[in-house]
Amino acid sequence: MIRVKSVFTRIISWRCGMIIVKAKDVQPFWSKPPHHRELKVLLSPKIHKTSPNLGLGMVIIPPGESGNAHSHSHEQETWYIISGKGKLFIGEDSVILEPEMVVVAPSGVNHQIVNDGTEPLKALFIFSPAGPEEKFIVG
Numbered sequence: 001m002i003r004v005k006s007v008f009t010r011i012i013s014w015r016c017g018m019i020i021v022k023a024k025d026v027q028p029f030w031s032k033p034p035h036h037r038e039l040k041v042l043l044s045p046k047i048h049k050t051s052p053n054l055g056l057g058m059v060i061i062p063p064g065e066s067g068n069a070h071s072h073s074h075e076q077e078t079w080y081i082i083s084g085k086g087k088l089f090i091g092e093d094s095v096i097l098e099p100e101m102v103v104v105a106p107s108g109v110n111h112q113i114v115n116d117g118t119e120p121l122k123a124l125f126i127f128s129p130a131g132p133e134e135k136f137i138v139g
Contacts, residue, residue: 019043019048019050021042021043023040023042023058026040026041026042026058027040027138027139028040028138029041029136029137029138031067031068034066035065035066035067035068036062036065037059037060037061037062037065037066037067038059038060038061039057039058039059039136040057040058040059040136041055041056041057041133041134041136041137041138042056042057042058042124043055043056043057044056044057044130044133044134044137045130046130046134046137047137051130052129052130052131053128053129053130054126054127054128054129054130055126055127055128055129055130055131055132055133055134056124056125056126056127056133057124057125057133057136058082058122058123058124058125059113059121059122059123059124059125060120060121060122061084061086061113061114061115061120061121061122061123062115062120063115063116063117063118063119063120063121064115064116065115066112066113066114066115067112067113067114068112069089069110069111069112070110070111070112071105071107071108071109071110071111072107072108072127072131072132073107073108074107074129074131075107075127075128075129075130075131075132076104076105076106076107076127076128077104077105077111077125077126077127077132078102078103078104078105078125078126078127078128079097079102079103079104079113079123079124079125079126080101080102080123080124080126081097081098081099081100081101081102081103081121081122081123082099082122082123082124083099083119083120083121083122084097084099084115084117084119084120084121084122084123085097085098085099085115085116085117085119085121086113086114086115086116086117086121087113087114087116088103088105088111088112088113088114089110089111089112089113089114090103090105090109090110090111091109091110091111097113097121097123
């Protein structure tokens with residue numbers, strides 16, 4: 001197999017069109033307090049020329065921190081919790097987060113993820129369609 005490095009050195013593209021991204025090689029975007037968290041865009045049509053239907057990233061939220069409350073007018077946001085614990089507020093409801101669970105916020109509904117645990121909260125975030133992840137692309 002032949003490896004071809006793209007402009008973004010964190011991506012290895014194979015002849016068959018496969019895209020491989022290692023999270024450890026992605027430069028993080030750090031949001032400013034009071035919503036201090038690390039975000040890494042792992043897959044975006046803006047970077048990878050993939051389907052406009054999917055944007056994927058990872059968020060790591062330190063204990064006591066949170067994302068800002070917001071909504072997306074056209075995109076659904078989904079989280080897969082990798083490690084840590086916390087809460088996710090969606091509209092008037094909330095859910096306690098724990099590893100290996102999936103939670104979906106429909107488009108147009110205000111939501112906020114909070115780490116009220118004692119260890120970092122690590123999750124994948126998925127946008128469908130893609131778009132909101134573009135503001136976290138570094139490099």
